[in-house]
Amino acid sequence: xxxxxxxxxxxxxxxxxxxxxxxxxxxxxxxAPWNFINDAGEVDGFERELGDELCKRAELExxxxxxxxxxxxxxxxxxxxxxxxxxMSITAERDEVIDFTQAxxxxxxxxxxxxxxxxxxxxxxxxxxxxxxxxxxxxAQGWTLVEFAxxxxxxxxxxxxxxxxxxxxxxxxxxxxxxxxxxxxERMEQIGGGVGMGVRESxxxxxxxFDAAIQSMKDDGTLNALITKWEVAxxx
Amino acid sequence: xxxxxxxxxxxxxxxxxxxYLTTGKHMNFYWSFLTVLALLAITAPTALxxxxxxxxxxxxxxxxxxxxxxAYTSIVRGVPDIAFFLFFVIxxxxxxxxxxxxxxxxxxxxxxxxxxxxxxxxxAKLPLSTSPQWxxxxxxxxxxxxxxAIVFGAFAANVLFGAMRAVPxxxxxxxxxxxxxxxxxxxxxxxxxxxxxxxxxxxNLWMILIKATPLLFLLGVEDIVYWARELGGTVNARxxxxxxxxxxxxxxxxxxxxxxxxxxxxxxxxERLNRRLLKGQAIAGGGS
Numbered sequence: 001x002x003x004x005x006x007x008x009x010x011x012x013x014x015x016x017x018x019x020x021x022x023x024x025x026x027x028x029x030x031x032a033p034w035n036f037i038n039d040a041g042e043v044d045g046f047e048r049e050l051g052d053e054l055c056k057r058a059e060l061e062x063x064x065x066x067x068x069x070x071x072x073x074x075x076x077x078x079x080x081x082x083x084x085x086x087x088m089s090i091t092a093e094r095d096e097v098i099d100f101t102q103a104x105x106x107x108x109x110x111x112x113x114x115x116x117x118x119x120x121x122x123x124x125x126x127x128x129x130x131x132x133x134x135x136x137x138x139x140a141q142g143w144t145l146v147e148f149a150x151x152x153x154x155x156x157x158x159x160x161x162x163x164x165x166x167x168x169x170x171x172x173x174x175x176x177x178x179x180x181x182x183x184x185x186e187r188m189e190q191i192g193g194g195v196g197m198g199v200r201e202s203x204x205x206x207x208x209x210f211d212a213a214i215q216s217m218k219d220d221g222t223l224n225a226l227i228t229k230w231e232v233a234x235x236x
Numbered sequence: 237x238x239x240x241x242x243x244x245x246x247x248x249x250x251x252x253x254x255x256y257l258t259t260g261k262h263m264n265f266y267w268s269f270l271t272v273l274a275l276l277a278i279t280a281p282t283a284l285x286x287x288x289x290x291x292x293x294x295x296x297x298x299x300x301x302x303x304x305x306x307a308y309t310s311i312v313r314g315v316p317d318i319a320f321f322l323f324f325v326i327x328x329x330x331x332x333x334x335x336x337x338x339x340x341x342x343x344x345x346x347x348x349x350x351x352x353x354x355x356x357x358x359x360a361k362l363p364l365s366t367s368p369q370w371x372x373x374x375x376x377x378x379x380x381x382x383x384x385a386i387v388f389g390a391f392a393a394n395v396l397f398g399a400m401r402a403v404p405x406x407x408x409x410x411x412x413x414x415x416x417x418x419x420x421x422x423x424x425x426x427x428x429x430x431x432x433x434x435x436x437x438x439x440n441l442w443m444i445l446i447k448a449t450p451l452l453f454l455l456g457v458e459d460i461v462y463w464a465r466e467l468g469g470t471v472n473a474r475x476x477x478x479x480x481x482x483x484x485x486x487x488x489x490x491x492x493x494x495x496x497x498x499x500x501x502x503x504x505x506x507e508r509l510n511r512r513l514l515k516g517q518a519i520a521g522g523g524s
């Protein structure tokens with residue numbers, strides 16, 4: 001009987017360890033080049049490659065999950081996945097709800113795209129994705145803001161004339177300028193504090209693990225190489 | 237998929253399209269049609285069962301049961317679908333995990349609610365975080381079926397409640413005069429006859445259920461509308477072998493055809509069923 005109890009205890013313990021090793025990575029899958037769904041229907045992009053490398057270094061087994069941007073934080077805190085790796089800028093407001101690892105891209109300016117180069121965003125209607133730093137910025141300026149659930153729709157709003165300009169990360173807008181007469185404005189906005197991985201506040205261990213893995217990628221230059229390859233941001 | 241798809245840039249016209257429409261991403265899109273159809277096929281009978289219990293409970297002579305039935309139909313019908321789908325599913329999921337937590341890890345000392353976080357012991361998570369992705373998807377699908385069944389069951393309960401009352405009182409009295417018990421009269425006389433009165437209302441609900449399936453995405457199930465939006469969006473040549481502009485209109489047009497076709501087929505089926513149920517009934521339109 002005692003043996004039985006011991007072996008069940010051992011089994012429970014080993015199961016506990018096995019469980020800790022699988023990390024579910026939550027992303028949006030609609031924000032090229034950061035994260036997107038490729039032709040094969042799988043998550044791809046800068047963050048896919050980065051995440052896989054981080055997991056390899058931290059010796060974790062990772063699976064990828066896509067979730068709508070709007071509910072990406074609530075689903076993290078209720079435990080449907082363990083990290084957010086979705087081009088999410090580190091802000092004080094988000095930091096109250098979740099924790100962030102150290103940034104894996106430096107703070108970069110956000111850019112505007114419009115149908116002509118002489119559009120003044122301050123006097124017009126600006127599109128942004130809901131619940132982003134860009135939407136928060138426009139609202140704080142008191143300009144006219146139209147919000148959309150997906151990045152694709154914000155650009156479509158400019159094409160259709162519903163909005164005069166769209167404000168988003170420069171690397172994302174780089175993928176759309178040049179098509180359909182879209183041009184980037186010279187004006188940039190210095191907002192956001194770099195992009196980091198979101199983890200639950202109670203998950204200090206996972207945060208430390210990823211912090212160390214990001215640091216090791218920073219130190220040996222692989223992170224900069226990855227940033228350059230995907231053209232997502234400036235390098236460290 | 238096809239041999240000649242290896243280098244899409246060199247392809248043109250029909251060949252390009254045949255390669256484009258058979259990418260892994262498109263396969264996910266086609267698969268999502270099956271998901272939606274499977275959801276409807278499972279949800280409709282489940283919701284009907286919920287409705288039947290709701291209706292029988294609401295007309296029960298036992299007061300607590302009656303209150304339960306009435307409360308279910310009036311509360312669920314009164315809450316907006318979108319609020320129900322956003323709030324209820326997370327609550328349901330957390331409820332399941334909480335119950336498992338109580339059973340599996342009774343010695344767990346840390347609090348489950350830590351600030352914003354909801355933390356049960358790893359063994360109580362549903363599904364386990366080590367489970368493969370398909371189990372997570374099946375679980376999400378199951379939550380979706382349950383939520384749809386609860387919402388549409390409440391409406392069905394109301395329809396069936398009305399239908400049970402519409403069966404002429406004389407029919408029951410006759411049955412009882414023949415010596416049938418309450419239960420026998422209910423199953424042999426009332427239930428077979430109520431469907432005729434219930435069908436128009438249930439048919440309506442079926443149509444609404446078909447149109448409500450895009451709510452699936454709120455539940456984390458990737459449905460046809462999600463994939464249509466994803467596939468139709470502009471893609472830059474840097475990220476795909478098949479770059480194209482904003483094609484969402486075409487994808488949504490395909491969805492329009494699908495939904496219209498599906499509701500039309502349903503209408504015909506409901507009409508046939510109705511004619512069958514009316515056969516031999518002693519009311520206007522029946523008897524033929």
